[in-house]
Amino acid sequence: MFSSLFWSSVGMAFDTLRSYKLRSFLTVLGVIIGTGTIIGVGSIITGMDAAFANAMRTFGSDTMVVFKFAVGPRFGNRSAEERMRKPITFEQAQAIRERCPHVDKVTAGLLPWRGVQKIRYQANDYAGLDMWGADSSYADVWQVELIHGRFFSEIDNQHRARVVVLGEDVWKGLFASSDPSGKWVDVEGQKMEVIGVMKKSATGEPGGRDNRLVMPYWSMRKFQPAAEEHMLFVKPMKGQLPAAMDEVRGVLRQERRVKYDEPDSFSISTSEQMIEDFRSIMSITALVMVVMSSIGLLVGGIGVMNIMLVSVTERTREIGVRKALGARRREIITQFMTEAVVLTFLGGLLGMAVGWLIPVLGGFVFPELPMSVPLWAAGTGVAVSVGIGLFFGIWPANKAARLDPVEALRYE
Numbered sequence: 492m493f494s495s496l497f498w499s500s501v502g503m504a505f506d507t508l509r510s511y512k513l514r515s516f517l518t519v520l521g522v523i524i525g526t527g528t529i530i531g532v533g534s535i536i537t538g539m540d541a542a543f544a545n546a547m548r549t550f551g552s553d554t555m556v557v558f559k560f561a562v563g564p565r566f567g568n569r570s571a572e573e574r575m576r577k578p579i580t581f582e583q584a585q586a587i588r589e590r591c592p593h594v595d596k597v598t599a600g601l602l603p604w605r606g607v608q609k610i611r612y613q614a615n616d617y618a619g620l621d622m623w624g625a626d627s628s629y630a631d632v633w634q635v636e637l638i639h640g641r642f643f644s645e646i647d648n649q650h651r652a653r654v655v656v657l658g659e660d661v662w663k664g665l666f667a668s669s670d671p672s673g674k675w676v677d678v679e680g681q682k683m684e685v686i687g688v689m690k691k692s693a694t695g696e697p698g699g700r701d702n703r704l705v706m707p708y709w710s711m712r713k714f715q716p717a718a719e720e721h722m723l724f725v726k727p728m729k730g731q732l733p734a735a736m737d738e739v740r741g742v743l744r745q746e747r748r749v750k751y752d753e754p755d756s757f758s759i760s761t762s763e764q765m766i767e768d769f770r771s772i773m774s775i776t777a778l779v780m781v782v783m784s785s786i787g788l789l790v791g792g793i794g795v796m797n798i799m800l801v802s803v804t805e806r807t808r809e810i811g812v813r814k815a816l817g818a819r820r821r822e823i824i825t826q827f828m829t830e831a832v833v834l835t836f837l838g839g840l841l842g843m844a845v846g847w848l849i850p851v852l853g854g855f856v857f858p859e860l861p862m863s864v865p866l867w868a869a870g871t872g873v874a875v876s877v878g879i880g881l882f883f884g885i886w887p888a889n890k891a892a893r894l895d896p897v898e899a900l901r902y903e
Contacts, residue, residue, distance in 0.1 A: 558579060558722045578720045595726045596725070598725075627644050655704055832880035
């Protein structure tokens, strides 16, 4: 009985929608926008999560990043204690290399001591370099792929050779994709020979630019003697990450004179930890975005309730006729509730189509960002749109069911 009543109400709902196409579309426009936003936000967050996780795992699931405070995504400012910490030093990297038997490789990355770094070749300038001084193991730790030339060797490092390896976007900005090997550039007033070009790193930020410029560690110490900030990249022996991490922590606490009852004055992070931090931030971001997009759904729900109230007024005589012929209150409520749900459900489907376009278009703009529509976003969008129809259809349906049949038949 209920099944036949439901399908009959669905048929009547579609007849009503066909009679008022434009009005119905404008009514559910807020539902379309809200549902599309939920699905679009879900696809963007899923793509960012996949890109970040792939980047970190490409870098190496067991590689440790050692710095004076935690690296990676986080909320809030650094504490006063973190800002006052002394830099990690090259000597501490040497101590790890010599005293940690479960450590395979240690790369000490030297960061420049002052702000925006610039490079010039002839009339072309490129600002905002991500400059590093490193030893030859940088290429292994960061899994460097070369487009042109070679990476510098340990001999180049020990002899303080005036050589640099450029990131892909720096190379394109200066040399317009021609082979720069053997060309001399000006790096902050120092003449340096370009010996290679690195392919854009998988660990780079999705949609970001590859602004890297890597030179031998001792060359950078020679040209920037005031630079003192180091970031260490430590690769443990295969399968020995916990033991290597304990050894590194113990050596650093000794080298940095940390008392036994004091917390670490440094941070050791792994790619898995950074992925977890990123996901915790993204989950909060997703919740905020879903709440904001629900405003569109609320507006759509109010529009649905308004148009259903108008529909009840327009069809007062029809309701009176149905009641006079024996239609019960439940049947009237079911009819109008079904119309509201069908209206918002169709709006949810249109919103899903809009949301599905976002990863398609995003794939053209950011091809390295693997966006896709997660099932939870699609399901949530449609479920919420149906819920909107149920919630905002209750009042109009009850109003229709409470009409007095005699008064309804006399309505003009």
